[in-house]
Structure formats: structure tokens, C-alpha cells
Amino acid sequence: MKKLSIIVPCFNSEKYIGRCLDSLMNQDFDDFVVLVIDDGSTDRSAAIISDFQQRYPQRIDYFYQKNSGIACARNAGLDQVKTEYFGFLDSDDYVRPQMFSRLLKKAEQTQADLVACGFEWVYEGSRKKNTLTQEGPYAPGKEMMLGLFAVLWNKVYRTEFVRSTGLRFLNGYRYEDASFLYRLVPYVRKVDFLLEPYIFYVQRPGSITHTHNEKVKDMVFVFQDILDFYQKNGFYEDYQRELEYIFIRFFLGNSFLRSVQIKDKEDRQLTMKLSWDMLNEHFPEWKKNPYLHQGGLKNLYYQWVNRRNYMIFGKLFSWIRRG
16 A cells, blocks of 8 residues: 555646656656545546556556535545545646655654645746745744645645544635644644755745635634634634634735735725734734734734734835726
8 A cells, every 4th residue: 555645636727737647657756655635627627637557557647527516525535544644745846856755754754644735836937036935944833833834735645533523624715725724723732844945936926825806704604613613622722822823924924915916896895804803803912912012014014904004005005906
């Protein structure tokens, strides 16, 4: 039996899936299987995947499902895992030949519940230069909550550990990766890192990450679900300040920047209002959060934001982004 499964959800990725699978077939070891979950593609993705499967029948398993969304595809992939470890790769990204052998070796050496590596941002069709990001190091628990880069694809997970938590991906919503990982945090007892960048994280305008529409509002539901999970499972008291700071960073930071780029004015304003109300309803004294007063320009910006200037910041950032 192979040691590692790599789950690759795919939907209409004919332009990218070949490069993705090629990078996996060129790994410097072969003790893994790729689980491609085709989420009802209508382009040539299936034909490209089938060609790879015929060339590498022992290393690629192909599963087709009716279009149900990426969270459902990830859950379908998890259900097919029969190996000691697993990882994810998005169909428009690709990896260096050493990525999964190095991650797997580190996981086995340290008996970590998960191991994360660095990655490179690739701006295709843009003059913007590639940049590198390192995840970690951080300790399990509160440090992990604050230091976690909430994406799935730069990590390898111990299968028995993840299954022991009973966690699944939240179907029907964007930000399913953030939901899964933030709910995973309180269970992690050992985490390790490779600081080298082994994955190319491709930035393209048509991807889910860069599509700014009514689905941006999903973040409100997803973060409500995260909060409910912590309260229901008895983790809230231990992680209250960390959750509060995560809410500040999302609803005034990353997700706020996505909200201001929604083209429809009425929908944009509604999404921004829902975000502001979400933060202030659950954490009315968020301005007193201790992490907010540890310095840095972002924290200074968060401290400046209030109900009166929130929409002004939105208009400013919207103008900058579109300019």
C-alpha cells in the first residue's frame, strides 16, 4: 500500500490540470497515489485526466461526480484515502519534484499531525513579480490559530489523526479551507515545518479565490459556523481572544478587501454591512483585543476603523484596487 494520497479536486481546468498532474508524476519518489475528483467538468479536463491515468495507472485514480462544489469534492477525496498520510493540491497549481517526499519524511520523522511548507506566489499574465511565503514555525494551539496560513495545499496530514476528529468540509460555501483548518487547530498536538517553498500558488483572475461576487458573503456563514463549533465543543473559553483577532483580520482585512471589489454596489454594501455586524455582534469589545496592540501597520489600521469610517475605507480600497 502507498504511504501518501494527494487529493486533486478539478472543475473545468483543461488549461491547468495537465501541468498540475505532470508536476506530481515528476515527484522524486513514487510511494503515493493521486486521487483526482472531477466535480462535473464540462470541458476537456476528463480527457486530459484519462490520458494521464492510462500512462500512470498505478499512480492516478480518477473519480467523477455531478457538480457539487469544491467542498463536496474534497470530502469525496477524503473518503477515498487509504494511506497513512494525505495532502491536497488545487488543479491550477503545481509543485517542485521534492515537495511530497520531503513533507512525508518530516512527518514520519517527527510523528507530526501535520507538516507545512513554504510556497511561491505566481502571477501569470501580470508584471507583478513572484513572491515567497513561509508558514511557521508556530506551536500547536493558540500560536497555530494566529500563525496558520489557512490553505490546505501546502500541508501533509496524518490520516488517522484527521479522521479521529470527525471533521468534514462545509458543503456549499466558499472558504471551506479556512473553516476546516480553524476547526482542526484545537486537536493538533504536533506540527512541523519545511520553510523551503515547494509549491507554486498560481494567481489568475478567473479562479475561485479571485472571483468577487455574491459568494463573498459566504464568509459570514462560515465564520459563524467556526464560532458555533468552538462553543459547542468546549474550546471557546481557551481560544476566545484568538478567535476575536482572527475575526478582526478577516472582516477588516483579507475578506474586507474582497468585499470592496464586488461590482454590484448594492451587494457590495450589503456584504460589508454583514461583515461589520458579524464582528461587532460577537465581539463588541474587539478594540481591546491584546493582539491588536502589539504594533504593526495592519494593527494600527484595525484600531483606526470604526462604524463612521468603515464604509469610507471600503470606498478608498475599492478605488485603489480598481485603479
